Amino acid sequence: MAAGVLTKGLCGFRQPRIVAAGYSCSGPLYATATAVKTLPLQTDSTAVTDEIQNLPLETPDFFRLSELFSLKDLFDARVHLGHKKGCRHRLMEPYLFGSRLGQDIIDLDQTMAHLQSALNFTAHIAYRGGIILFVSRRRQFSHVVESTAGDCGEYAHTRYWQGGLLTNAPIQYGPGVRLPDLIVFLSTLNNVFQQHVGVRDAAKMNIPTVGVVDSNCNPSLVTYPVPGNDDTPAAMELYCRLFKMTINRAKDKRRQMELLQGLSPAGLIHGSS
Amino acid sequence: MAGSRLEKFGTVFTRVRDLMRSGVVKQSDKPIWYDVYKTFPPMKDPLYVRPVAKRYGKKEEAVPDIFYREDEIRLSFFLPFCRFVEKYTEFESQGELEKQSLFEETGKALLAEGLGLRRRGIPAVASETRNPVLGMKLTDMLAEQQADAPGGTRVPGKEKPTQATLNPQ
Numbered sequence: 001m002a003a004g005v006l007t008k009g010l011c012g013f014r015q016p017r018i019v020a021a022g023y024s025c026s027g028p029l030y031a032t033a034t035a036v037k038t039l040p041l042q043t044d045s046t047a048v049t050d051e052i053q054n055l056p057l058e059t060p061d062f063f064r065l066s067e068l069f070s071l072k073d074l075f076d077a078r079v080h081l082g083h084k085k086g087c088r089h090r091l092m093e094p095y096l097f098g099s100r101l102g103q104d105i106i107d108l109d110q111t112m113a114h115l116q117s118a119l120n121f122t123a124h125i126a127y128r129g130g131i132i133l134f135v136s137r138r139r140q141f142s143h144v145v146e147s148t149a150g151d152c153g154e155y156a157h158t159r160y161w162q163g164g165l166l167t168n169a170p171i172q173y174g175p176g177v178r179l180p181d182l183i184v185f186l187s188t189l190n191n192v193f194q195q196h197v198g199v200r201d202a203a204k205m206n207i208p209t210v211g212v213v214d215s216n217c218n219p220s221l222v223t224y225p226v227p228g229n230d231d232t233p234a235a236m237e238l239y240c241r242l243f244k245m246t247i248n249r250a251k252d253k254r255r256q257m258e259l260l261q262g263l264s265p266a267g268l269i270h271g272s273s
Numbered sequence: 274m275a276g277s278r279l280e281k282f283g284t285v286f287t288r289v290r291d292l293m294r295s296g297v298v299k300q301s302d303k304p305i306w307y308d309v310y311k312t313f314p315p316m317k318d319p320l321y322v323r324p325v326a327k328r329y330g331k332k333e334e335a336v337p338d339i340f341y342r343e344d345e346i347r348l349s350f351f352l353p354f355c356r357f358v359e360k361y362t363e364f365e366s367q368g369e370l371e372k373q374s375l376f377e378e379t380g381k382a383l384l385a386e387g388l389g390l391r392r393r394g395i396p397a398v399a400s401e402t403r404n405p406v407l408g409m410k411l412t413d414m415l416a417e418q419q420a421d422a423p424g425g426t427r428v429p430g431k432e433k434p435t436q437a438t439l440n441p442q
Contacts, residue, residue: 057312088336091322098339105339117315124309167278181305203280203321206289208306220322223285224315 052257056127063123063249066116068242071108074115077238079228080106082215092215095227104215106227118210118224119246122182126154126250130181133157134243135198137190141236145186148240152247155180157198161190166201185211186239187230188222195221212239281321286310357383376418 056062074080082088082096082104097107125132134149134156136142142158149156157165162172169177183202188211190196195218202209203221211222212230219225229235275297277288289307292298360379 054308057308085336090325090328093335096336098337100339104336114316117313120313121306121309121315124313125306128305128309130305200280203285203319204278206276206285206304208285208310209319218322221280221319223310223319225317225319 048261052254052261053128055257056124056253061116061120063120063127063246063253065119065123065246065249068119068245069112069115069238071112073238074108074111074228077229077234078232079111079235079238080108081229081232082106087216089216089218091218091220092213092227095213095219096215106215106229111227114224114226115228115242118226119242121208121224122184122210122243123246123250125182126152126247127254129254131155131178132182132184132247133180134184134186135161135196136186137161137196138187138230138236139191141186141233144233144236144240148244152244153251154247161197163197166198166205166207179205180207183207183209184243185209185222186236188213188217188219189230281323284319286314353383373419 080097082092085099085102085104088096088104092104095107095110097105099105122132132152132154134145134154136145136156136158139158145158146156164172166179169179183198185196185199188196188199193216199209199211199218199221208223209221210224211217211219211226212228213219213222213225214228214230217230219227226239228239275292277292279288282288283291286307289298289304293300293303357379360382361375364375364378364382
């Protein structure tokens with residue numbers, strides 16, 4: 001287990017042994033220091049740890065995530081508002097309820113089910129000590145997303161996505177880099193309204209993705225799409241809050257389980273938490 | 274660790290499963306998410322869908338328009354309102370009348386064509402109960418406008434909304 005430290009540096013400076021992009025360098029921006037550890041993907045394969053690992057899989061909603069949100073919350077946060085009819089993506093049609101005076105309305109019943117599924121998956125990944133990367137290229141929500149990631153001890157990338165971030169990681173970040181186990185897209189589009197490169201790259205590197213897909217997005221490559229609005233601040237804050245609560249719940253549960261079993265929480269902490 | 278970078282074929286899960294089945298990826302190197310995906314798969318397989326350039330044949334409307342019953346009422350209220358505004362601006366541009374009498378004059382002029390307008394009113398059970406409410410609002414508005422005017426000039430203003438309640442058939 002080698003420790004890697006992300007030090008301050010200017011753009012273009014190659015950082016050794018960084019676990020998948022705390023903050024990327026772009027222009028005169030600095031990257032803040034984050035102590036990270038590279039860990040083996042599985043802890044000691046004792047029967048007890050395996051049991052803890054697999055116990056949540058037996059219940060459909062082990063972390064009781066359905067009590068975190070309701071349909072009314074989604075409606076109040078204006079999650080159902082899509083873009084205009086002309087911006088509609090062909091593949092989003094099954095997720096739309098209808099079109100009111102030209103504006104697409106997303107079917108919140110489907111959104112509830114998809115959101116439950118996505119949060120459940122996220123919780124299980126967090127429970128197993130996986131690395132979660134939040135990605136969003138919406139500049140007005142960049143701060144919200146970054147602070148969310150910081151609050152739950154995970155990572156965020158809301159800056160320019162360099163081409164080889166995932167596909168060329170050993171060269172860009174040094175050998176032995178651990179890639180994220182889940183990427184959460186708070187918006188699957190980049191600044192020029194094309195699909196974010198990270199969606200395709202994550203599929204290439206066999207990393208599952210959770211993504212909020214608006215009515216003008218392509219949901220086909222996203223593993224767990226969540227049809228919903230990605231333009232309103234209220235909606236984005238709702239998603240960020242939900243993901244933060246999910247991850248914190250999952251991690252707390254893991255710590256609790258390990259304490260009950262009398263083990264030290266060695267396999268869980270992979271960053272500042 | 275070996276991987277498969279073919280995002281256009283199969284899903285993330287099928288590729289990893291097949292890699293493990295063929296022995297390229299060892300069971301000890303199984304990704305964290307594999308068991309979770311197996312137990313809780315997504316509702317739709319995240320297969321890559323090739324972009325289709327054109328949809329041939331008749332385009333069926335997959336996403337229906339949303340209309341409410343209140344829209345019919347809005348329509349029957351809005352069309353006369355449009356005519357009222359048109360007539361008002363007409364009189365205003367003629368410039369002969371003062372502001373206070375503009376309203377009554379437009380009301381009178383519309384009354385003259387009143388039957389022509391009302392024939393387009395769409396009948397609905399709710400509209401009969403709602404239109405008196407709308408009618409009252411109009412009279413209140415006009416009453417405020419003509420607070421200092423004598424009562425005789427208020428007649429056209431009053432008659433217009435009441436006609437609205439009677440005429441929808």
